[in-house]
Amino acid sequence: MELTYLHTFLEVAKSGSFTQTAEKLGYAQSSVTTQIQRLEESYGAVLFERFGRRMKLTHAGEVLLGYARDLIRLHGESKEAVSAQNGGSLSIGTIETMAAFFLPPHLQAFQRAYPEMNVMLQPGNEPAIIEAVRAGELDLGVILDPPFADPDFHTIAVREEPLVIVTHPDHRLAGIDEVTIGDLAGESLILTEDGCTYRAMLLGALKEAGVSCKLSYEFGNLEAIKQCVVYGLGVALLPEIVVREDASRGKLSAKRFAHPACRFYTQIIYAKRKWVSKPFRHFLELVGGASGKDDAGVEAAI
Structure with a gap:
């Protein structure tokens, strides 16, 4: 039995008219009649009887009236109590770059707004994060990818993240304004781990251009990559936010990587079937910013 029927029952009891109830609730009169009939079938009793032009409660209807109220x-009350809940948990899958250089101030602001919420960060690469969100193992993902689109997901494109070629300050590439794919010929590359989307983009661009490089080192840790660059062991492709402070102190050189495939965006993804609680929505608004579409043309889901 639906609460809708009980709400209709209360309105009929109040107005004494199926017609007036239908007008007030925006139903067809036949719909009001059907709802009352279904209540009567459910309770096995007649709830209204007609006196002239008005409908009055029977004794059974009088008994039900108190319970219905x-x-x-x-x-x-239950809706208010549930919607006011500020506790619970929020599980976020993200890559090391976002966990270390993008999320912390947002997580701090979220904690201030919802101190009872337990936030869990789960590291991983983009393919693993996407599948975990799809499977419901994570509430949302924060990824660094080309514009992401999937019919099962809402996607919020937060901002474009520039990628840079990182070198020792004395390296030959440190003296140019931007690095092209051809400039990397013969260089020793220090790569991120397999599954990293911008690593895949770089290797694909090198192959397409027929540019030969030496694949010297591979790390799943950003600090290890930066330290290898500091010691002149090679060059690396990294998000600019990862090396911004090091470059400003002259520890590393960071030059924009100029390539048409090098368009990467910080994006929030979550399943369309996911229930959005007040804390969840606050996090989306906090991190995602204004709704609408940004330069990536990715639809914001807020």
Whole structure:
């Protein structure tokens, strides 16, 4: 039995008219009649009888009236109690770059707004994060990818993240304004781990251009990559936010990587079937910013 029927029952009891109830609730009169009939079938009793032009409660209807009021009241109270909940958990899958250089100030602001929420960060690469969100193992993912689109997901493109070629300050590439794919010929590359989307983009661009490089080192840790560059062991492709402070102190050189495939965006993804609680929505608004579409043309889901 639906609470909707009880709400209709209360309105008929109040107005004494199926017609007036239908007008007030925006139903067809036949719909009001059907709802009352289904209530009567459910309770096995006649709830209204006609006196002239008005509908009056029977004795059974009078008994139900008190219960109906309590049920509607309790339903309203339960909705308020549930919607006011500020506790619970939020599980976020993200890559090391986002966890270290993008999320911390947002997580701090979120904690201030919802101190009872337990936030869990799960590291991984983009393919693993996407599948975990799809499977419901994670509430949302924060990824660094070309514009992401999937019919099962809402996607919020937060901002474009520039990628840079990182070198020792004395390296020959440190003296140019931007690095092209051809400039990397003969260089020793220090790569991120397999599964990293911008690593895949770089290797694909090198192959397409027929540019030969030496694949010297591979790390799953950004600090290890930066330290190898500091010691002149090679060059690396990294998000600019990862090396911004090091470059400003002259520890490393960071030059924009100029390539048409090098368009990467910080994006929030979550499943369309995911229930969005108040804390969840606050996190989306906090991190995602304004709704609408950005330069990536990725639809914001807020």
